[in-house]
Amino acid sequence: MKKVLLLSMVMFVSLFNANVALASQKKEFKVIAFYTAKSDLAHISFVHEANIWFPEMAKKYHFDYDSTSNWENLNEKFLASYQVVLFLDTRPEKKGQREAFQKYMEKGGGWMGFHFAAFGLNNSAVPQNWDWYHNTFLGSGEYGSNTWRPTSAILRITSKHPVTKSLPQTFTAQPNEWYSWKNDLRKNPDIEILLSIDSTSFPLGTGPKQNEIWHSGFYPVVWHNKKFKMLYVNMGHNDMDYEHQYDNTNKALSSSFGNPYQDKLLINALLWLGKGKKH
Template sequence: MKYLILLFFAGLSIGFSQTKKKPDFNVVGFYTGINDRAHVSFVHEANKWLAKMAQEHNFTYDSTNNWDNLNAKFLAKYQVVLFLDTRPEKLEQRQAFQKYMEHGGGFIGFHFAAFAMNDTDYPQNWDWYHNTFLGSGQYVSNTWKPTSAILKVAQQHPAVKSLPKTFASAPNEWYRWEKDLKSNADIKILVSIDPSSFPLGTGPKQHEIWHEGYYPVVWTNTKYRMLYVNMGHNDIDYDGGTNKELSLTFNNSTQSQLILNALLWLGGY
């Protein structure tokens, strides 16, 4: 009986220590979550999926739509920052983020987080972020409607570890950029659109259908601990007028593994 009691308390002690295990790292996602039903859908989906991954892989995940939290005191709590849909607009927020990245912070930006186009609500007025950090410059055009593409792993990196050489993505609106990322020595392209995807997009406008070209969709700037992922636009029933979700980004297991790999890499695991 004494032996059984000791085993019982030993089991309680092990269980208690496991539940109290210190998180390996902390992640925070910034978002706006207002404009474009497809982006809002992705934000809600991402917040749920990231919280689930945090529980399963022993990191913490917080989210905020208060971009004023982009300051040194707040960021000091986190090893990884995510931009889920937009970017900071205030000078002090931008300066805090740049300093965070220049001092070793981790970052993943999704889809619209890289958007910049003059004469819109998101003009190209942040040179360091769009030209130096992301390396992409302004947005130029996109495919339409949101369509699955065959993606090709371009080179080895922890974010694409164990991924197949090619895989089908979740439906997405794909972006084309002003800058040629291949010519930037600091940029390492990890995933691009495979030529077998063409024609990509359904229109109705002809320029929304791509028939050829080289399009990076996941890359890192080797001077920073960062990743940009072009995915982040769910398919929505705009034509039918219901605005229902027709696809979800994280329903794609291979694509989700890429993002989880990136989080663990940035978290140091």
């Protein structure tokens, strides 16, 4: 009788501990990533990497990660299930999708956009035709220029924020095509620039065009609009074997992940967007 009682107690304790462990691993928030992955080998490469890396981080840091290339899902009903939205490579183009996203953000949703998600240039295939998004929300306005070829840059923290927690003052980022913008974000009181390109990075880029090599200037890389729970990250363009792209090699020469500091930045960002408050 005593053995049966003891065995029952052991089983109860084991079951209790298992339930506690399961409860401690309960998913704390849900992330949905939108992507297109149809143009530019580097953007496609980044999307494929992201959709491998983020699920791995979701398991480790206890959140759910879903992804979709169906931008029709960018509607109020679908978004209601998620606390964080990612734009991995592009932006929504339809009026209803844009309205749903703006409403989601104005109600306190979280968002992180990468690289080309902020691109908008008049008289191009992707015109700056969404004033709220480019000028009010991102603050950057039109695309200005870029470096070429994709190269690493030394980044400097310009503001303390949960996103930059435990990062060194400067660190070397993964190779990327770096963007500049029409608007000077330093003049926008709503924008908090978290990281910029450090002057020790110059000259940045290899050309061959001289305007693709930056020799000086201030270039924000990661920033936050204080009126929203959002973050823009300029990274998201791998270096590719462009010389043989028509041979269908599509070979990536670099990765946007695997850098401990850049990875930490993205993890900090997700946890802040999913669980934190507007800063």
